[in-house]
Amino acid sequence: MLQKLSIVTGILVVLSAVLWFSGTDSSSTIGQPKENVTVLSELDTQKLSSVLIQGSDKATELVKDADLQWKVKSLNYDADSQKIQELLVQLLKVKLGDRVTEKTEHHARFQLVHLNDNNNQWDEQKTGKLLHLKGADGATLLEILLGKNRSEKSGYRQGQYIRYADQPAVYLIPENIDLDVVDEDWLDNEIINLKGDEHFKTLELQRSTEVFRFMREKEKENWSVEGLETEQLNQNAVKSLSNALENLTFEKFVPVDTPVEKTGRQELTHYTAELFDGRVVRFSIGEQEVTEDNYYYVAIEMDLTESASDATRQKEVEAFNQRSKPWLYAVSSWIGKRFLKQRSDLITDGKEMK
Numbered sequence: 003m004l005q006k007l008s009i010v011t012g013i014l015v016v017l018s019a020v021l022w023f024s025g026t027d028s029s030s031t032i033g034q035p036k037e038n039v040t041v042l043s044e045l046d047t048q049k050l051s052s053v054l055i056q057g058s059d060k061a062t063e064l065v066k067d068a069d070l071q072w073k074v075k076s077l078n079y080d081a082d083s084q085k086i087q088e089l090l091v092q093l094l095k096v097k098l099g100d101r102v103t104e105k106t107e108h109h110a111r112f113q114l115v116h117l118n119d120n121n122n123q124w125d126e127q128k129t130g131k132l133l134h135l136k137g138a139d140g141a142t143l144l145e146i147l148l149g150k151n152r153s154e155k156s157g158y159r160q161g162q163y164i165r166y167a168d169q170p171a172v173y174l175i176p177e178n179i180d181l182d183v184v185d186e187d188w189l190d191n192e193i194i195n196l197k198g199d200e201h202f203k204t205l206e207l208q209r210s211t212e213v214f215r216f217m218r219e220k221e222k223e224n225w226s227v228e229g230l231e232t233e234q235l236n237q238n239a240v241k242s243l244s245n246a247l248e249n250l251t252f253e254k255f256v257p258v259d260t261p262v263e264k265t266g267r268q269e270l271t272h273y274t275a276e277l278f279d280g281r282v283v284r285f286s287i288g289e290q291e292v293t294e295d296n297y298y299y300v301a302i303e304m305d306l307t308e309s310a311s312d313a314t315r316q317k318e319v320e321a322f323n324q325r326s327k328p329w330l331y332a333v334s335s336w337i338g339k340r341f342l343k344q345r346s347d348l349i350t351d352g353k354e355m356k
């Protein structure tokens with residue numbers, strides 16, 4: 003009798019193990035999705051108005067404004083539209099793989115519990131990253147949860163676990179979808195966005211009591227400077243200044259009224275640069291590096307020469323200033339130092355440097 007009970011018990015244990023593993027990270031699956039099914043089957047980007055990304059303890063929302071420009075909602079600042087486009091393309095290309103489980107009790111082991119179902123405990127070991135695409139009418143276009151990654155070290159195919167927020171089924175996709183939940187990671191970090199054929203015509207540098215005004219007649223000509231007799235101009239140094247300003251990017255920003263002690267802007271170096279199309283960029287940089295984060299902080303605004311003023315250009319300038327004037331931008335140490343030039347960096351007593 004005891005022997006029979008032992009056999010039955012053993013069978014039940016084995017059966018329980020088989021049932022348990024059917025919903026776990028193993029080589030077995032409970033089914034396959036339809037062939038060529040992608041995470042997102044189709045998307046009319048004209049109808050897309052909001053991208054919400056929510057992690058276990060942070061969230062960010064990207065929204066379209068009236069001009070169809072993507073913004074980081076909390077900061078009301080331009081978002082990186084290229085990065086958003088890359089995310090949408092990935093969703094349209096990535097195909098669903100194995101259907102791993104349909105049991106809600108296994109969601110936690112794949113880090114795919116919805117925040118709303120987690121009693122607001124914000125447990126990173128349970129909750130998934132939520133991606134919610136919404137239309138202009140508020141309708142849901144896509145709502146998925148992204149869970150933990152599965153590495154090749156586990157002996158199985160590399161991938162990531164996901165599920166649709168309103169469905170229990172968990173799938174494995176072949177590549178990881180990285181979702182940044184930090185607002186700053188979605189910002190368009192180009193301060194000045196010049197096209198390849200747009201360059202500066204004049205560049206005036208004012209530092210302490212020294213003022214230099216560099217100029218050129220054509221875009222590819224060498225720079226010249228007023229007032230030189232026996233001294234020569236270092237062309238490479240001036241080109242470096244111009245290129246740095248034309249391709250200026252930032253790491254983060256702070257409100258323009260932030261105390262100077264926190265931004266190193268007790269003393270300033272000023273630049274005024276005119277483009278060939280008549281736009282004028284006014285730029286200042288704090289001369290002291292903020293050692294806490296190794297940044298220099300800059301302020302920037304734009305204007306138009308009287309001869310270049312027209313409705314289209316004026317609108318562009320106003321939009322630029324509306325975006326930039328409320329902020330001080332933090333630039334990396336190596337970029338900041340390119341703007342803090344001494345006379346000896348620009349003017350030489352020897353031969354002209356080309």
